Amino acid sequence: MNWKTALKIVLSVVIVWLVLRGIDERQLLGTLRQAHPGWLLWATIWFILSKIISAIRFNMLLGTEQIHLSNAQNLRLYWLGMYYNLLLPGGISGDGYKIKLLMDAFQAPFKRLFAVTLLDRVGGALALGQLCLILAPGIPVLQPFWWVSVMGLVISIPFSLWVYLKSGGALRRVWGKTSLLSMAVQTAQLIATFGIVLSLGESEQWLEYSVIFLLSSVVAMLPLTIGGTGARELTFLWGAGFLNINTEKAVAVAFLFYLISTAVSFAGIVFSFDSNGGLVKVDKS
16 A cells, blocks of 8 residues: 555545534434435436436547447446546546556546546536526526626636647547536536435435535545545535525535445446457557
């Protein structure tokens, strides 16, 4: 175990301790028991849909590097990456494994595959920020700062194009389509979160929960803990205090989303028994 992994384990433990310290565990468990299963199924379906859209976006980005996967290959590879994100330190380890499989199968250069994979992540983060800026002015405590949202949205569009241009290759050709797909991914996950909020009977403050969820998704993407453990829950805990929503229900939303995403990602285990992830090796010589 290297020092980075050890540090992430320590940070994960500290974050979980902070979350548990800031809530009433019995009330949290009671809240989880009250969750309506029908709405949780709704949330699961929308989360799966978001991942399918995300896989389509990734395949479109790969196409700019002349790597063409069938829909079945692409979904297997994407779910395999999600599975390894659960097991390996940090939240982006599965991406590294996908890069290795693609390098072996297509003899593609690491630099270009890394650029594509990084852009896939950055595009998702930008869409998260844009959605957050769109929704934030609807929250009373944030309404005085509406101009920040407007400025942020105006700046985000040319910034997104600049990121694609700086990434090189033919990526700029798919900027519009993949940007729309990124927004669709995050919207689907937002709808999934809305289902979790409804399952806990918190429909009146769905907007506050939605904004906190978007912020927590950005935090969860950072490779600070093991598999993002506790990062989303801590963001919900602190956000609940700022936006005056129920602390236990806020953490319950984060925890239920974590359980759903973990269960869906774990399904990738069925593809882990194939040494090349279902990719057919291509000889370009």
